Amino acid sequence: MSKLLDVRDLHVSFTTYNGEVKAVRGVNFYVNKGETVAIVGESGCGKSVTSQTIMRLIPQPPGIIRHGEIHFADRDLVKVSDKQMEKIRGSELAMIFQDPMTSLNPTMTVGRQITESLIKHQKLGSSKARQKAIELLRMVGIPSPESRAKQYPHQFSGGMRQRAMIAIALSCRPKLLIADEPTTALDVTIQAQIIDLMKRLQEKFGTSIILITHDLGVVADIADRVVVMYAGIVVETGTLHEVFFNPHHPYTWGLMASMPRLDLHHEQELLPISGSPPDLISPPKGCPFAARCRHAMKVCTEYMPEMTDLSSTHQVACWLEHPMAPKANKHTGRNGGEADE
Amino acid sequence: MDMIKYTLTRLGYMIVTLWIIVTATFFLMHSLPGTPLQNEEKLPPLIRDQIMETYGLNDPLPVQYMNFLGRLVQGDLGKSLTYDGRSVTEMLLEGFQASSFIGMQALVFGVVVGLFLGVAAALRHGGLLDNIATIVAVAGVSIPSFVMAGLLSYWVGVKWQLLPTALWGTYEHTILPSLSLSFFVIAQMSRYIRTEMVEVLDQDYMKTAKAKGLGRQAIIFRHALRNALIPAVTVLGPLAVNIITGSLVVETIFAIPGIGEFFVQSIQVNDYTLIMGVTIFYAVLILVTIFVVDILYGIIDPRIRLAGARE
Amino acid sequence: MSEKNMKSLTPEMFEFVGMNESAGEEMARERVGFWKDAVRRFRTNWGAMIGLFIILIIGFFAFAGPLMNGYDYESQNIAIQNMEPFEDHYFGTDSFGRDLWQRTWNGAQVSLQIAFLAALFDLLIGVTVGSVSGYFGGRVDMVLQRIVEILYSIPNLIIIILMLLIFEPGIIPIALALSITGWVPMARVVRAQILKLKSQEYVLAARTLGAGHRHILTRHLIPNVMGPIIIAVTFAIPSAIFFEAFLSFIGLGIRPPLASLGSLVFDGSKFLQIYPYQLFYPATVLCLIMLAFNLLGDGLRDALDPRMRK
Numbered sequence: 001m002s003k004l005l006d007v008r009d010l011h012v013s014f015t016t017y018n019g020e021v022k023a024v025r026g027v028n029f030y031v032n033k034g035e036t037v038a039i040v041g042e043s044g045c046g047k048s049v050t051s052q053t054i055m056r057l058i059p060q061p062p063g064i065i066r067h068g069e070i071h072f073a074d075r076d077l078v079k080v081s082d083k084q085m086e087k088i089r090g091s092e093l094a095m096i097f098q099d100p101m102t103s104l105n106p107t108m109t110v111g112r113q114i115t116e117s118l119i120k121h122q123k124l125g126s127s128k129a130r131q132k133a134i135e136l137l138r139m140v141g142i143p144s145p146e147s148r149a150k151q152y153p154h155q156f157s158g159g160m161r162q163r164a165m166i167a168i169a170l171s172c173r174p175k176l177l178i179a180d181e182p183t184t185a186l187d188v189t190i191q192a193q194i195i196d197l198m199k200r201l202q203e204k205f206g207t208s209i210i211l212i213t214h215d216l217g218v219v220a221d222i223a224d225r226v227v228v229m230y231a232g233i234v235v236e237t238g239t240l241h242e243v244f245f246n247p248h249h250p251y252t253w254g255l256m257a258s259m260p261r262l263d264l265h266h267e268q269e270l271l272p273i274s275g276s277p278p279d280l281i282s283p284p285k286g287c288p289f290a291a292r293c294r295h296a297m298k299v300c301t302e303y304m305p306e307m308t309d310l311s312s313t314h315q316v317a318c319w320l321e322h323p324m325a326p327k328a329n330k331h332t333g334r335n336g337g338e339a340d341e
Numbered sequence: 342m343d344m345i346k347y348t349l350t351r352l353g354y355m356i357v358t359l360w361i362i363v364t365a366t367f368f369l370m371h372s373l374p375g376t377p378l379q380n381e382e383k384l385p386p387l388i389r390d391q392i393m394e395t396y397g398l399n400d401p402l403p404v405q406y407m408n409f410l411g412r413l414v415q416g417d418l419g420k421s422l423t424y425d426g427r428s429v430t431e432m433l434l435e436g437f438q439a440s441s442f443i444g445m446q447a448l449v450f451g452v453v454v455g456l457f458l459g460v461a462a463a464l465r466h467g468g469l470l471d472n473i474a475t476i477v478a479v480a481g482v483s484i485p486s487f488v489m490a491g492l493l494s495y496w497v498g499v500k501w502q503l504l505p506t507a508l509w510g511t512y513e514h515t516i517l518p519s520l521s522l523s524f525f526v527i528a529q530m531s532r533y534i535r536t537e538m539v540e541v542l543d544q545d546y547m548k549t550a551k552a553k554g555l556g557r558q559a560i561i562f563r564h565a566l567r568n569a570l571i572p573a574v575t576v577l578g579p580l581a582v583n584i585i586t587g588s589l590v591v592e593t594i595f596a597i598p599g600i601g602e603f604f605v606q607s608i609q610v611n612d613y614t615l616i617m618g619v620t621i622f623y624a625v626l627i628l629v630t631i632f633v634v635d636i637l638y639g640i641i642d643p644r645i646r647l648a649g650a651r652e
Numbered sequence: 653m654s655e656k657n658m659k660s661l662t663p664e665m666f667e668f669v670g671m672n673e674s675a676g677e678e679m680a681r682e683r684v685g686f687w688k689d690a691v692r693r694f695r696t697n698w699g700a701m702i703g704l705f706i707i708l709i710i711g712f713f714a715f716a717g718p719l720m721n722g723y724d725y726e727s728q729n730i731a732i733q734n735m736e737p738f739e740d741h742y743f744g745t746d747s748f749g750r751d752l753w754q755r756t757w758n759g760a761q762v763s764l765q766i767a768f769l770a771a772l773f774d775l776l777i778g779v780t781v782g783s784v785s786g787y788f789g790g791r792v793d794m795v796l797q798r799i800v801e802i803l804y805s806i807p808n809l810i811i812i813i814l815m816l817l818i819f820e821p822g823i824i825p826i827a828l829a830l831s832i833t834g835w836v837p838m839a840r841v842v843r844a845q846i847l848k849l850k851s852q853e854y855v856l857a858a859r860t861l862g863a864g865h866r867h868i869l870t871r872h873l874i875p876n877v878m879g880p881i882i883i884a885v886t887f888a889i890p891s892a893i894f895f896e897a898f899l900s901f902i903g904l905g906i907r908p909p910l911a912s913l914g915s916l917v918f919d920g921s922k923f924l925q926i927y928p929y930q931l932f933y934p935a936t937v938l939c940l941i942m943l944a945f946n947l948l949g950d951g952l953r954d955a956l957d958p959r960m961r962k
Contacts, residue, residue: 055552057548057551057552085554086554086555086556087554088554089551089552089553089554090552090553090554090555091554094552094553095552097545097548097549097552099545102544102545102546103545103546103548103549104546104549105546105549105550105564105568106546106568107567107568107571107642108563108564108567113549116550116553116555116559116563117553117554117555120553120554120555120559121554165549168549168553169552295668296668296669297665297666297667297668297669298664298665298666298667298669299665299666300669301669302665319666322666324663324665324666325666326666326668354801357802358802358806361802361806362806362810365814366810366814369814369817369818370817372818479699479943479946479947479950480943482890482942482946483890483939483942483943483946484939484942484943485894485897485898485938485939485942487897487898487901487917487918487921488917488931488935488938488939490921491917491920491921491924491931491935492935494924495924495925495928495931499924499925499928506925582807582809586809586898589898589901589902590898590901590902593901593902594921604902605901605902605903608813608817608902608903608904609903616817620810620813620814623807623809623810624806624807624810627807627809627810628807
């Protein structure tokens with residue numbers, strides 16, 4: 001499989017009133033053709049900043065891409081000109097956002113919002129574009145698309161708006177779709193429908209998807225590989241199976257333990273991760289998770305752990321993988337909880 | 342359908358308000374101390390009675406009120422007690438030509454300039470134009486139109502002798518009055534548009550538009566400006582009202598034969614029918630302006646058009 | 653990370669130290685109270701500080717200015733009609749030979765008195781109506797809201813003029829006439845805020861503890877509406893000054909020999925072509941006051957309600 005997107009050592013900062021917030025601090029990951037990669041982590045871990053940097057949607061200033069490369073279809077998106085980027089956005093790269101209520105222009109018909117990118121990128125005439133828009137609305141499962149296309153976003157329900165957003169995003173058959181928390185603002189039943197729709201369309205078009213979320217249920221449902229981010233760095237990455245069934249980073253253990261699971265007993269407590277992420281204006285020099293980690297060692301606060309290969313697809317950045325680390329405690333994360341009872 | 346209902350409700354409210362104003366004006370005028378003829382004490386009682394008779398001033402108040410309402414519906418505001426008994430309606434229509442020209446010119450000029458300034462300020466957030474817009478906005482609301490009129494007429498008219506400072510006749514006569522009135526409009530409009538633009542530029546759908554790969558121009562004109570302009574329509578009402586108010590005074594300063602001039606005159610000589618006429622005329626003008634702006638807003642904003650009503 | 657670092661690693665470094673319990677708390681930034689934060693924001697706002705400074709200066713002159721030369725605002729002196737500033741007639745004299753320095757600062761005093769009185773009336777009526785209407789709701793609210801709606805739709809200019817045709821123009825009548833419509837925006841602001849606040853937990857808590865309506869209104873609700881009230885009062889002042897000046901122009905303002913800034917500007921504009929200074933001095937003071945209160949209002953709005961920056 002060839003890499004469609006390859007992000008290398010990406011550093012992104014924001015200058016604020018209080019100082020420079022180092023939101024993304026050396027992120028590496030890749031996305032293969034036709035694959036779904038989920039980026040998970042709690043709010044403020046840099047997952048949204050990473051995705052918006054790929055789209056070059058970070059407002060500059062205050063945002064700055066300090067360092068790194070984003071290879072996408074033979075180009076480095078960090079280096080291409082604004083004009084070129086406009087051509088890539090919406091045609092090869094598309095994005096859908098968290099809140100479908102606010103992501104659509106309230107004073108423009110839904111149909112028009114879809115035809116806009118068709119006219120821009122595929123140079124369609126307006127009547128052709130309108131036909132295509134209706135087709136797209138039908139494809140994303142909006143009933144009576146002819147009349148719906150003439151309506152305004154506020155006449156759509158939340159789920160339908162997100163479907164319309166997907167129609168806009170997929171209108172030019174992008175190679176990569178970035179979905180930034182696409183289901184967070186929706187009802188649970190609608191969430192499942194939207195995820196199903198994304199899966200169906202992915203199969204149909206072979207689009208790669210980057211799914212940004214903190215909902216591990218959604219991840220389990222759709223992702224091929226998982227990237228776990230914490231405080232602006234990638235702490236663990238692997239296939240869905242590797243990360244869910246053989247997690248190696250204590251933070252990933254924590255995430256797994258805080259997820260409700262149907263296959264466990266009712267008595268199984270949900271374990272929250274106590275504490276809060278570090279201040280990214282002056283990030284700790286060692287592992288950023290050390291302060292909240294049950295297994296923290298002296299070394300953790302001193303040095304940043306290096307990525308360790310566990311398999312060709314599974315990597316983790318944790319000192320517990322070091323040969324000198326005490327081995328016995330490796331799996332006490334999830335099991336530790338049980339042992340306490 | 343909803344839109345029609347909304348319009349009718351608003352129209353109903355407007356008519357009730359108007360009726361209250363008319364009634365209040367009428368009874369207030371008739372409860373005032375002194376009579377319209379007090380300036381002419383020397384009139385022989387016979388002539389005096391005759392005049393009272395002609396104007397119906399001897400009838401009981403309710404009868405006068407009903408007569409007044411009846412004539413009002415037909416657009417007859419009675420006869421002026423001064424100005425040789427001219428028809429008030431006629432005088433108003435005549436004065437309105439000058440007043441409306443100056444007012445409209447001020448409104449259009451102010452809105453256009455304010456719009457450009459506001460948009461430019463928002464796009465160059467923190468830049469030179471933004472600072473200019475901020476200064477204009479504060480100065481514009483702090484310098485009343487009558488002071489502006491004084492300054493313009495002294496510098497442009499007297500010192501530099503560029504434009505006439507008084508009277509009426511040619512287009513040049515309209516420039517200074519309109520300019521003095523438009524300053525406030527420029528200030529308010531630019532400030533409002535700037536705030537709206539800054540807010541709109543921050544909205545999620547701007548990101549969507551950008552993610553579609555639209556160019557800067559398309560994003561600003563098709564997405565941002567439209568959404569910023571729609572709410573700006575709501576300030577048109579208050580701005581028009583401000584111009585109407587200001588014109589009263591500015592007309593006096595530039596000696597323009599408009600309604601404002603008549604009004605100030607009528608107050609000074611206790612010409613009750615004229616005062617009443619002008620008051621009612623202004624009330625209608627202001628209410629209709631606000632009504633039209635509200636309906637216009639409903640028509641251009643799809644959210645309101647379909648919801649039927651605001652709030 | 654490099655080989656060098658790796659070499660410096662020793663087995664001791666791999667001892668467990670466990671969670672750093674205090675780490676979570678360290679993160680929480682120092683909490684700043686609402687008013688303290690507002691004061692900080694206000695003090696860094698140069699516009700507001702300039703506004704405050706101008707108000708202090710003009711306030712000083714409005715009261716101390718008349719003591720600075722030996723004249724008064726009403727004595728006429730035919731010998732010195734329409735004189736440009738000379739000797740201790742710092743602002744010159746008007747067409748009756750009255751000292752303009754005296755008249756300007758007296759006028760400023762009168763204008764400020766009218767403005768503050770009007771703002772005070774607005775405050776009293778607006779806060780009462782707004783809070784009663786918002787707090788009790790139901791039929792009371794219905795009736796009050798209809799009144800507000802009608803008053804809001806009647807052009808204030810018309811009401812003010814009608815009122816002044818009946819009352820003899822003076823400081824108090826003008827202030828009253830201004831507040832007949834002036835309280836409406838205040839009432840709307842207060843009502844909206846109270847409606848929002850009254851359903852919040854702390855009010856419910858107070859009620860559960862048996863607090864009476866008056867206690868809840870005066871102790872819990874109104875203090876939390878202070879921000880918007882202060883802002884509304886600040887903007888009511890320049891608006892009152894403007895309307896007072898406006899009334900002078902249509903002959904319904906302060907009666908001579910007493911003067912207000914508005915009547916001085918009006919008198920000045922009559923002889924503008926020949927004696928421009930008679931307009932400029934009072935007009936400058938008038939504009940400065942309006943400017944200062946507008947700047948102050950903007951600054952307060954930014955400081956007290958960062959969300960309401962419209």
